[in-house]
Amino acid sequence: MTKYIRRAAALCALLLIALLANAARIQVIQAKRYDDSSANRRPAIARWSQPRGNITVDGRPVTGSNDTGEQLRYERTYTDGPLYAPVTGFASQVYGTTFLEHTEDSLLDGSDPLLSFLPLWNDLTRDQNAGGEVVTTIDAAAQRAAYEGLGARRGAVAALEPGTGRILALVSTPSYDPGELSGNGRAVERAWARLNSDAARPMLNRAARQTYPPGSTFKVVTTAAALDNGVLTDLDKPTRSPAPYRLPGTTTSLANEVEGCADASLRYAFTWSCNTVFAKLGVDVGLGAMTNTARAFGFNDSGLRIPYAVATSSFDTDMDKAQLALSSIGQYDTRATPLQMALVTAAVANGGSVQQPYLVERTATKAGRTVAARGPRTLRRAMNPATAMRLRELMRDVVEKGTGTRAAIPDATVGGKTGTAQHGIGNSGIPYAWFIGWAQSDRAMEPQVAVAVVVENADVKRGDISGGGDAAPVAKGVMEAVLKAAG
Structure with missing residues (x-):
């Protein structure tokens, strides 16, 4: 009898071991597969x-x-959703997360270990921390001024604090309400289908995720390259530039929209945006030096994050002289996001240094304890400080007496550069209207805001589209809002 009891006990022990081994296999080895199962x-x-x-x-x-009271209990809501959509993105129970809702997801949903004083204890007890807070750098008045300035037109605005890289405004129009995508019902599915089929692409973040030919605003980069490399040393000396200018190695001639560009000085050419002068200037500088300067400003940088990823602005590194001439006036394959062009003008305003742009000032627990904080960080030097000072002078001339007078602000110094960018097959598309600029209150020691505006579909006749007429007033509104807030 004792022999059978021992055998039964051994069998039970074996079964118990098998049961425990299987439980361990399921709960440890196969845990991820079950966790990830749909x-x-x-x-x-x-x-x-x-x-x-x-x-x-x-x-x-x-x-x-x-609080919906449903199984997926809490749905995300948004105040002024279309206004802040390029900043917040959406948090959907069906379609996931985008932008800050995505990059700061673990903090916002409470799963970030940094939210707890005792992370290991939380892991053992399965306690869940309350969602944390993300404090942005956005200036509410500047954001609204940009949004209302663009109105019903397609376009984008990016504004920065030049000395720190803090993003003060990030606007894209047309926009959408992220709250429409928050839940999990049929209405959410219909909203998703409608937004994705809309030809105006309201969910596209044009300020940070769309690139455009920058047109004449790129002449800031060409000027910096010419001055830094000693191709030009005198702003008022004739540049020996023909008008029209025949593109090297071709029979194609490049013309200007204004008179007086033949052999014009750099000051005149910059103030009135002479294409021929800057096309020749880019060729004189050379591909290598132009590429290095563009890269120093941030072009061809695929790793820029704010903290979400920004589309890469591009300047071709393999071109013939004719293509280089066109690229030097912001055409051919040159492409830039509005955020990148805001960085260009911010570098001018900041003495030549490019600051890392950032959208999150700090993150904190629900109780207000800071989890992480952000501060200024220099990415690179785009140009010599002396070159930046001369560019500030040229940009002031544009606003005081050139193509950008509609950006002028009382009791403030404003510098800018206008642009009208051709695009499409045979330049058949409606030109993009650009303005980049910076502003400094008469009471301030340094420029307080740098801004870039692009308008895709200016509601005027094709021949009347201009950066000075369509984009500069939007930039003025944004800069005024920042200066007013700064006192």
């Missing part, structure tokens, strides 16, 4: 079981959470 709703239920942390602008939340 049939497993527990992570989603846990994720939406508590209010999501807020994203704030000027100390005011622009996001919130609505």
